Amino acid sequence: MLxxxxxxxxxxxxxxxxxxxxxxxxxxxAKLEGKWxxxxxxxxxxxxxxxxxxxxxxxxxxxxxxxxxxxWIITKLTPELLFARAKPxxxxxxxxxxxxxxxxxxxxxxxxxxxxxxxxxxxKSDFWQLxxxxxxxxxxxxxxxxxxxxxxEDIVRHYPFASKxxxxxxxxFDASRFNQSIREEDVRRIKEKYSIVKDYVLYLGTxxxxxxIEGLIDAWKLIYSxxxxxxxxxxxxxxxxxxxxxxxxxxxxxxxxxxxTDFVSEEDKPPLIRxxxxxxxPSFWEGFGMDILNxxxxxxxxxxxxxxxxPEVAGNSAIYINPSKIxxxxxxxxxxxxxxxxxxNKLVKLGKESxxxxxxxxxxxxxxxxxxxxHNK
Numbered sequence: 001m002l003x004x005x006x007x008x009x010x011x012x013x014x015x016x017x018x019x020x021x022x023x024x025x026x027x028x029x030a031k032l033e034g035k036w037x038x039x040x041x042x043x044x045x046x047x048x049x050x051x052x053x054x055x056x057x058x059x060x061x062x063x064x065x066x067x068x069x070x071x072w073i074i075t076k077l078t079p080e081l082l083f084a085r086a087k088p089x090x091x092x093x094x095x096x097x098x099x100x101x102x103x104x105x106x107x108x109x110x111x112x113x114x115x116x117x118x119x120x121x122x123x124k125s126d127f128w129q130l131x132x133x134x135x136x137x138x139x140x141x142x143x144x145x146x147x148x149x150x151x152x153e154d155i156v157r158h159y160p161f162a163s164k165x166x167x168x169x170x171x172x173f174d175a176s177r178f179n180q181s182i183r184e185e186d187v188r189r190i191k192e193k194y195s196i197v198k199d200y201v202l203y204l205g206t207x208x209x210x211x212x213i214e215g216l217i218d219a220w221k222l223i224y225s226x227x228x229x230x231x232x233x234x235x236x237x238x239x240x241x242x243x244x245x246x247x248x249x250x251x252x253x254x255x256x257x258x259x260x261t262d263f264v265s266e267e268d269k270p271p272l273i274r275x276x277x278x279x280x281x282p283s284f285w286e287g288f289g290m291d292i293l294n295x296x297x298x299x300x301x302x303x304x305x306x307x308x309x310x311p312e313v314a315g316n317s318a319i320y321i322n323p324s325k326i327x328x329x330x331x332x333x334x335x336x337x338x339x340x341x342x343x344x345n346k347l348v349k350l351g352k353e354s355x356x357x358x359x360x361x362x363x364x365x366x367x368x369x370x371x372x373x374x375h376n377k
Contacts, residue, residue: 001375004088004104006077007044007063009095011051014237014263016206018111020290021147021171022094023053028172028364030055036368043088045080047072073097090142090375092367096130098137105142107374109169110134112147113154114210114285114308121209121284123240138162143374145169145367147288148309167370170313172360173293177270180299180352187275190268194261200233201333202276202300204264204291205283208239212282212305212323214248219282219329221252227337235272237263274298278336281305282323289313293358296351301344303332315357317350 010023029042037060044050044063057063066076078099081087091099093108113134119127138144138159144166146152156163191197201220205211213234220232232254234245249258264272273279279295281304289310295302296317304310306320314320321332336347 001040001090001372002086002088003040003042003371004081004091005042005044006073006091006093006095006097007046007050007054008072011046011048011054013051015266016237017287017290018095021109021111021288024172024174024360025094025364025367027055028360029368030058030061032361032364032368033058033060036060039372040368045077047076073099078102090371092371093137096134096137098141100136100140102140105374106137106140107143107145107371108137108141109145109147110138110151110155112151112285112287112308113158114287116154116158118210118284121241126240135159141165142377143167143370145370147171148312150309150312151287167366169363169366169370170358171288171290171293172358172363173290173297173355174360175297177266178273178294178297179270180274180297182271182274182298186271190271191275193268194233194235194259194272196231196233196259196275198229198231199277200231200259200275201278201280201337202233202235202273203280203282204235204269204273205281206236206239207234207242207245209241210284210286212284213245215323215326215329216280216282217245217248217252217254217258218326219333220258221254222326222330223334223337224254224257226334230277230337232258233261233272233276234258235261235264269294270298273300276300278303278333280329280333281310282321282329283307283310284323286310292318293355296355299348299352301336301339301347302351303329303336315350315354317347317354319347 009019010026012019042061047068068076081102081104091104091106098106098108146166146168152166279300279302283305285308292314302318304318305323319332322328
């Protein structure tokens, strides 16, 4: 079977969310080549040459470049799948945007439908594109991969016709990078790089409304004076509608108590997480919550919103909060920072056990299994 994959989300220097999922999945598939090469070949479609961090081409895993920029899926990928002499047997899109028409069976990953509930968290043009294109992708696809049980339930609720064509395949984590053996000198290097002179509470993710960073800042205002040896570190690239985040820090007089790092590279991420006292994810909604797993693996307790798929991912190892209540966010952070050594170590141990359920190798194997089943129908 020749498997076609849209690899553009992975082929980005600053990868977050869907970008990172796409890269991790491609990387895991490439590493597993020895197990599938007797039955399959994988062709990854890109709009530009693969960057150095992408998996290397082989006889069985290779790239096809279709040069283009705007509306590439429509102007370049769709004609390729319709008219190319050597078309794949099945096509996989790791994001919501599939070709609008295709003679090749399509499998798509749907990460979440939170935008249907929180439309105010998006610019109008982005919201309508995401809403209608995702709906069409769900309709046209032969099968759908959902990254969580909760997202599967949302898909079936909003699109009942899709109820029999959804399979859950969880994200994973890379134990070779995220673990408790990260060197202390690497943690010190990262703290120096980002001017973190004290211990810290860490938020890591894109700066955008759904992440509830303003709520986190309000919560930090309530408790920061009780923890003078800690800073709040807000790490991540600017997404959209983020200006009010910086304005709030100034308005609340927290400029000296909150550190913004901007985008954090994949090289810096493990020691940054490892050095934190607590990892906080106060989102209003999430598709999965990938860095919860990374924090657990690094031995860092997690405080997270009890919403969407987060309990499914974090299990009984997290301190849960209500993202709509500032006092709840503050209480969750305070609980970890005030914990005794015994209580803190218990949270670390629970996280370490919980994360064992996940790996990118499993994600790749289960994704490949879905593609095989769809092809053989």
